[in-house]
Amino acid sequence: GQSLExxxxxxxxxxxxxxxxxxxxxxxxxxxxxxxxxxGGAPTFLSYNALDGLEETGRFSSFLSRSDSYGYLLLQELxxxxxxxxxxAVREGSYKLIFGSGTxxxxxx
Amino acid sequence: EAGVTxxxxxxxIEKGQTVTLRCDPISxxxxxxxxxxxxxxxxxxxxxFVKESKQDESGMPNNRFLAERTGGTxxxxxxxxxxxxxxxxYFCASSQDVERISEQYFGPGTRLTVT
Numbered sequence: 001g002q003s004l005e006x007x008x009x010x011x012x013x014x015x016x017x018x019x020x021x022x023x024x025x026x027x028x029x030x031x032x033x034x035x036x037x038x039x040g041g042a043p044t045f046l047s048y049n050a051l052d053g054l055e056e057t058g059r060f061s062s063f064l065s066r067s068d069s070y071g072y073l074l075l076q077e078l079x080x081x082x083x084x085x086x087x088x089a090v091r092e093g094s095y096k097l098i099f100g101s102g103t104x105x106x107x108x109x
Numbered sequence: 110e111a112g113v114t115x116x117x118x119x120x121x122i123e124k125g126q127t128v129t130l131r132c133d134p135i136s137x138x139x140x141x142x143x144x145x146x147x148x149x150x151x152x153x154x155x156x157x158f159v160k161e162s163k164q165d166e167s168g169m170p171n172n173r174f175l176a177e178r179t180g181g182t183x184x185x186x187x188x189x190x191x192x193x194x195x196x197x198x199y200f201c202a203s204s205q206d207v208e209r210i211s212e213q214y215f216g217p218g219t220r221l222t223v224t
Contacts, residue, residue, distance in 0.1 A: 004151070087152065
């Protein structure tokens with residue numbers, strides 16, 4: 001079957017670093033994406049990893065290990081506005097995204 | 110550049126009624142997707158259009174759901190007749206081309222409540 005596992009909630013303080021893990025089991029794999037969603041808003045694309053390794057975009061980095069079926073999103077210098085839900089999503093076929101159930105990140109002052 | 114827009118933002122209907130959701134993708138995006146998030150669950154793929162053609166509708170729950178994309182521009186998703194389990198947030202997304210197909214731009218969603 002298809003499944004993506006990520007923690008349901010993570011809490012961290014402003015200025016800290018937080019890592020959100022994602023393990024997956026899918027019938028196909030082209031790459032791993034991360035999306036951010038604020039309450040009531042649209043999921044927003046953050047990053048995509050097709051190959052093993054770390055991709056850095058500003059304060060956010062994403063890592064993929066295809067052999068371990070594992071990836072993570074790293075958020076540095078946390079800000080209050082980073083409080084949101086974060087979804088990992090596997091690109092299973094040429095276009096289809098399979099989403100995890102999301103990790104709710106709460107940033108405290 | 111205008112983002113993906115969806116209408117309405119909220120819809121409350123009674124079981125057995127019909128509802129039509131609309132999605133306007135980003136101009137120039139040939140790929141259009143519908144997803145759904147039922148309360149507390151993950152976002153699930155419903156179907157994918159390339160221009161006006163349905164490429165994959167394997168995620169459509171049943172034949173009460175009908176999606177169209179007239180002229181390869183906006184898309185509609187009709188639910189007829191609606192059932193209680195259809196309640197959730199329906200998202201539309203679009204992407205530019207095959208090379209950037211992983212970067213899907215989502216609309217704010219339509220929250221559908223069936224009572």
